Amino acid sequence: MDWAAAPAVETVGLRKVFGSKVAVDSLTLTVERGEVFGFLGPNGAGKTTAIKMLMGLVQPTAGQARILGRPVTDLSMRRHIGFLPEHFRFHDWLQATEFLDWHGELYGMSPAERRKRIPEVLAAVGLADVPHQRLHTFSKGMLQRIGLAQALLNHPAVVFLDEPTSALDPLGRRDVRDLIKQVKAEGVTVFLNSHLLSEIEMVCDRVAIIDHGRVVSQGRLNDLLASQLEVDLRVEGLSAEGLAALQALSASLSVTGDRLQAAVRQEEDIPRLVEAVVSSGAHLYELTPRRRSLEDLFVRVIEEAER
Amino acid sequence: MTWAVARFTFREAVRKKVLLGALVLSVGFLVVYALGAQLSYNDFAIHNPTMRGPAGVGSLKPVIASALSLAGLYVVNFLAGALAIFTAVGTIASEIDSGTLHAILPKPIHRRDVVLGKWLGYAIMLVIYLALMATGVLLIIYVTWGQAQPQPLLGMALMSLSTLLLLSLTILGGTVFGVLANGIVVFMLYGVGLMGGFVEQIGKLLSNDTMVNVGIVTSLIIPSDVLWKMASYVMQSQALLAQAVTTPFFGSSAPSSAMIVYAIVYTAVAVVLAVLIFNRRDL
Numbered sequence: 306m307d308w309a310a311a312p313a314v315e316t317v318g319l320r321k322v323f324g325s326k327v328a329v330d331s332l333t334l335t336v337e338r339g340e341v342f343g344f345l346g347p348n349g350a351g352k353t354t355a356i357k358m359l360m361g362l363v364q365p366t367a368g369q370a371r372i373l374g375r376p377v378t379d380l381s382m383r384r385h386i387g388f389l390p391e392h393f394r395f396h397d398w399l400q401a402t403e404f405l406d407w408h409g410e411l412y413g414m415s416p417a418e419r420r421k422r423i424p425e426v427l428a429a430v431g432l433a434d435v436p437h438q439r440l441h442t443f444s445k446g447m448l449q450r451i452g453l454a455q456a457l458l459n460h461p462a463v464v465f466l467d468e469p470t471s472a473l474d475p476l477g478r479r480d481v482r483d484l485i486k487q488v489k490a491e492g493v494t495v496f497l498n499s500h501l502l503s504e505i506e507m508v509c510d511r512v513a514i515i516d517h518g519r520v521v522s523q524g525r526l527n528d529l530l531a532s533q534l535e536v537d538l539r540v541e542g543l544s545a546e547g548l549a550a551l552q553a554l555s556a557s558l559s560v561t562g563d564r565l566q567a568a569v570r571q572e573e574d575i576p577r578l579v580e581a582v583v584s585s586g587a588h589l590y591e592l593t594p595r596r597r598s599l600e601d602l603f604v605r606v607i608e609e610a611e612r
Numbered sequence: 613m614t615w616a617v618a619r620f621t622f623r624e625a626v627r628k629k630v631l632l633g634a635l636v637l638s639v640g641f642l643v644v645y646a647l648g649a650q651l652s653y654n655d656f657a658i659h660n661p662t663m664r665g666p667a668g669v670g671s672l673k674p675v676i677a678s679a680l681s682l683a684g685l686y687v688v689n690f691l692a693g694a695l696a697i698f699t700a701v702g703t704i705a706s707e708i709d710s711g712t713l714h715a716i717l718p719k720p721i722h723r724r725d726v727v728l729g730k731w732l733g734y735a736i737m738l739v740i741y742l743a744l745m746a747t748g749v750l751l752i753i754y755v756t757w758g759q760a761q762p763q764p765l766l767g768m769a770l771m772s773l774s775t776l777l778l779l780s781l782t783i784l785g786g787t788v789f790g791v792l793a794n795g796i797v798v799f800m801l802y803g804v805g806l807m808g809g810f811v812e813q814i815g816k817l818l819s820n821d822t823m824v825n826v827g828i829v830t831s832l833i834i835p836s837d838v839l840w841k842m843a844s845y846v847m848q849s850q851a852l853l854a855q856a857v858t859t860p861f862f863g864s865s866a867p868s869s870a871m872i873v874y875a876i877v878y879t880a881v882a883v884v885l886a887v888l889i890f891n892r893r894d895l
Binding site for chain 1: 613616620624627628710711712714715716717718719720721722892894895
């Protein structure tokens with residue numbers, strides 16, 4: 306298939322204006338195949354509108370969006386994607402199995418494929434024991450699980466999950482995290498929109514933070530967090546040259562007596578700090594790297610963007 | 613995929629007991645109607661055992677039987693129209709609001725499959741309903757009065773067209789308005805059509821051209837009632853036609869093929885517009 310090499314998702318200058326309100330200003334991002342991509346931003350940043358444009362539910366005012374190298378309106382491409390909407394209500398008069406059978410039919414799956422696949426996805430989302438229960442008797446958490454099953458039914462190459470854990474308790478969230486890791490291991494690309502930053506931190510390879518419909522920060526999660534890496538040191542007998550060497554290695558450095566606090570640009574700079582201290586003849590008693598959380602990064606990036 | 617959506621829509625109507633509810637209550641209607649038909653026949657037979665009308669009229673039996681069957685069919689036609697509006701009124705509008713369509717439309721189907729499939733599913737249900745009910749009315753008159761009415765299939769086809777026209781208009785409304793606004797607009801239009809038909813018939817009775825013209829304009833705006841008038845004309849017995857009675861309920865002039873073509877085009881345009889509008893809508 307010619308889409309095998311294309312990026313999972315690619316948008317260029319994607320824009321949506323509702324009347325006089327700019328929902329998405331100019332969204333440019335790329336999601337590579339096989340990665341778990343976190344799509345973050347404050348409320349009203351335009352995340353849901355952006356996802357709706359990718360799903361063909363909302364027509365862009367300008368710009369381009371491609372999934373698996375194809376325009377978002379391409380039906381043959383849409384056989385290979387899955388989607389869990391944020392606010393959904395399914396046909397709740399259906400039983401779990403009937404519901405999945407109907408969605409399988411919409412995906413264009415044959416009856417034989419559906420019969421084989423439905424028990425698999427029900428088991429994967431932890432609903433194997435309620436195949437004949439009607440959806441109107443389901444709890445919110447169960448509905449979210451059946452929604453996930455629906456999104457994974459067709460063995461998608463890319464799956465878009467809009468707030469997949471909002472109705473789940475901590476155990477349910479862990480199940481979904483495990484499920485995301487499992488589908489990633491099978492080579493599925495996951496496009497994840499979530500408010501729960503700790504969750505994003507646990508599963509995502511790369512993230513984009515958007516605000517006012519623009520990407521304000523984008524990159525590998527490790528790199529973004531490393532730019533936030535701080536190291537506490539306790540050093541005795543540090544010479545002026547030694548201090549200068551440490552300053553050269555740090556993004557910022559503050560000294561309080563024998564305690565130093567250095568912000569480094571990358572993880573590799575930590576052993577270099579140690580070498581600089583030792584080669585200057587000073588004694589290193591203590592070194593503690595402190596990784597900032599995604600939440601710190603998020604708050605800083607959004608505050609900078611708002612400024 | 614249109615067919616898959618149509619089957620799903622029909623299944624939904626069955627499972628949500630729309631069809632069942634409509635049928636159970638309609639059977640109630642048929643029971644009352646059958647009682648009325650039988651009792652009126654008994655009464656008539658006692659007081660006028662020869663079934664003779666005034667001089668020159670001949671037997672009154674086919675006249676009364678035909679009028680009774682038209683009264684029953686009038687109600688059936690009204691119920692089918694109301695059923696078309698009530699079942700389809702929320703179909704697209706409420707599924708946009710609730711987000712049901714958000715999980716459906718990203719799948720590999722065209723938006724037109726959703727509109728056309730829903731139309732087809734409801735159309736099948738409504739035509740089955742109408743055929744069952746109209747057959748019931750005609751059978752009841754046949755059994756109680758011993759009179760068959762002419763051209764039942766043509767009459768039912770015209771009644772079906774009237775019902776499908778209302779269905780198409782309701783689905784079109786669902787792509788534009790919310791559920792409540794759609795229900796009000798289409799039901800009001802339905803009422804305007806009925807009133808236009810009354811005005812036209814009374815205008816004919818009084819030979820008032822202005823009233824007739826009002827009726828004609830109304831039937832161009834919403835041709836549901838004029839289709840019923842045609843259906844009731846073709847299903848009248850010769851005996852009733854010979855009386856040349858003009859009532860607001862039954863047609864008294866032959867169907868015009870131009871009007872039938874107009875109604876078919878009207879229905880098709882409503883469906884095509886619904887597809888075009890739904891295709892462009894942000895959800």
